[in-house]
Amino acid sequence: DTGVSQDPRHKITKRGQNVTFRCDPISEHNRLYWYRQTLGQGPEFLTYFQNEAQLEKSRLLSDRFSAERPKGSFSTLEIQRTEQGDSAMYLCASSSVDTQYFGPGTRLTVL
């Protein structure tokens, strides 16, 4: 068990650019979650997968955000046409039952 990994750890981009983040879950976990966290707030749910199926997506998630989990292994989160309000920590978690284990996060800064 090597834990949940995320790449990159930090990303600085200019407004209007597209960015993609990767998450590798704990190997035996079939559920994978994406959250966003801003300073002083708790993580906010974005979307989650069971195997390769995307089962729930937050109503707060705009059309600029898309997530995939091909073959039920790693997942990617893409943000198109980034805005300054997208600056946040993007967290990935995985689980086999109820308890979610988090990765170290990707810190996004949009200039």
Add this chain to the structure above:
Amino acid sequence: EDQVTQSPEALRLQEGESSSLNCSYTVSGLRGLFWYRQDPGKGPEFLFTLYSAGEEKEKERLKATLTKKESFLHITAPKPEDSATYLCAVQISRAGKSTFGDGTTLTVKP
């Protein structure tokens, strides 16, 4: 809509001074309540899962308890290394999304 409220927002303790953090929740059917520790710039680290009122879990200086409306994280004789933000989260469906509170930032002074 599910709501999770943590109090206080910030807590400063002297080393050895015991205290409790509160997590109150309003949900339509609790499946599980989770406590996490988060250090600055890092992802949340799992501490405890509680499923039913009256349940208690312990780990070193931490003990988590659950009632029908709230959970407490008791910290006994804290040390400076216990300084972190403690997050509470609830789940209403099995293996579904978690709804988080905004955390309590604990600072323990030597």
